[in-house]
Amino acid sequence: DVKVTQSSRYLVKRTGEKVFLECVQDMDHENMFWYRQDPGLGLRLIYFSYDVKMKEKGDIPEGYSVSREKKERFSLILESASTNQTSMYLCASSFYIGGGNQPQHFGDGTRLSIL
Amino acid sequence: AQSVAQPEDQVNVAEGNPLTVKCTYSVSGNPYLFWYVQYPNRGLQFLLKYITGDNLVKGSYGFEAEFNKSQTSFHLKKPSALVSDSALYFCAGSFPTGTASKLTFGTGTRLQVTL
Numbered sequence: 590d591v592k593v594t595q596s597s598r599y600l601v602k603r604t605g606e607k608v609f610l611e612c613v614q615d616m617d618h619e620n621m622f623w624y625r626q627d628p629g630l631g632l633r634l635i636y637f638s639y640d641v642k643m644k645e646k647g648d649i650p651e652g653y654s655v656s657r658e659k660k661e662r663f664s665l666i667l668e669s670a671s672t673n674q675t676s677m678y679l680c681a682s683s684f685y686i687g688g689g690n691q692p693q694h695f696g697d698g699t700r701l702s703i704l
Numbered sequence: 705a706q707s708v709a710q711p712e713d714q715v716n717v718a719e720g721n722p723l724t725v726k727c728t729y730s731v732s733g734n735p736y737l738f739w740y741v742q743y744p745n746r747g748l749q750f751l752l753k754y755i756t757g758d759n760l761v762k763g764s765y766g767f768e769a770e771f772n773k774s775q776t777s778f779h780l781k782k783p784s785a786l787v788s789d790s791a792l793y794f795c796a797g798s799f800p801t802g803t804a805s806k807l808t809f810g811t812g813t814r815l816q817v818t819l
Contacts, residue, residue, distance in 0.1 A: 593747070620805045629713075631794065631811040632748075639805065647806075679747055689798035689805050690736045690755045695747030 592616070593696040595680050601702045608667040610699050612680030619685035621663035622693060623647075623655060626677040638663055639685060670703045677701075706731040706799035710810035717785045717817055725780040725813045727795030736798040737778040738807065739769055741791045748794060754778060765789070785817045 596611035614621065622637040624647075634647030636655040644655050652674060656664045663682075667674055677700050681693040707730045717723045729735055736755055740748040752763025759771045769780045778795060795810040 598745075629811060632796075632809040634806060637806065681748075683805060685805060689807075690753070691805070692738060692750040692753055693748075693807060694750065695740075697745070697747045 593680055593682055593694050595678075595696040595699050597699050598697065599700050599702075601704060602667075602670050603704055604670060604672060606667075606670045608670050608701070608703075610665040610667075610678055610680075610701070612663045612665070612682075612696055613661055614663075614680075614682040614694070615661065616682065616694070617660065618682035618694075619660070620683045620691075620693075621657065622681040622683075623653075623663065623665045624679045624681065625649070626679055626698070632679065635665065672703050675701060675703045706735070706797065706808055708795050708797045708808050708810040710793075710795055710813045712813050713811075714814045714816060717815070719787050719817050719819050720784050723782050723785040723789070723815065723817070725793050725795075725815060727778045727780065727810060729776050729778065729795075729797050731776075731797065731799045733799070734773075737769075737771065738796045738798075739763065739767070739778075739780050740794045740796065742794065742812075743791050751780070785815075787817050787819060790815055790817045 592615045594613045623635040624632040638644045638657045654666045679698045680696045683693040684691045709728045738753045739751040742748045754761050754771045762768045796807040
């Protein structure tokens with residue numbers, strides 16, 4: 590089974606802090622994704638990466654950055670946390686082949702609260 | 705722009721009855737379509753996908769979905785609901801005009817199955 594592991598299930602940080610969310614996958618997937626999930630809004634894509642050191646902005650990249658130095662690890666960075674970034678953050682990964690017909694596999698999420 | 709819509713925020717069904725969770729999409733061309741389920745405090749789990757071919761797709765836990773191109777729909781169905789099916793369900797699409805591996809998600813439908 591594919592395993593996508595997010596480093597923290599719950600995280601509480603203060604406004605203005607720099608926050609790191611880590612995600613590791615064990616299936617040698619090329620693609621990795623960061624979403625945030627908010628009630629009534631579904632999942633919104635923040636950033637994704639299709640290869641090491643490669644990244645593309647998703648639908649809501651403002652206030653976030655990402656890092657992918659190794660294939661299995663994809664980090665989401667909140668440069669200066671704000672209260673409107675309180676949310677559930679989900680990491681996912683998938684194979685690149687198939688041009689989009691491969692399912693994404695998700696971690697269990699990090700529930701981040703910014704105080 | 706491509707989009708996925710789930711018109712019902714919540715669906716209520718009695719155990720043993722058939723269930724349907726609705727999904728429609730808007731795009732030119734042929735999308736890849738997916739259904740995911742999310743249990744409380746967990747990430748999304750892949751249920752099934754439509755790529756091409758037979759319009760009726762079978763997936764995990766007895767779920768199936770019917771692709772209807774003329775109605776641009778991809779409704780999730782199960783012949784006999786279980787209380788354990790109660791969860792949040794997401795429809796998602798990967799569209800040929802966008803980046804190949806990106807998914808666009810609906811806003812989710814909460815399924816409540818009661819005894």
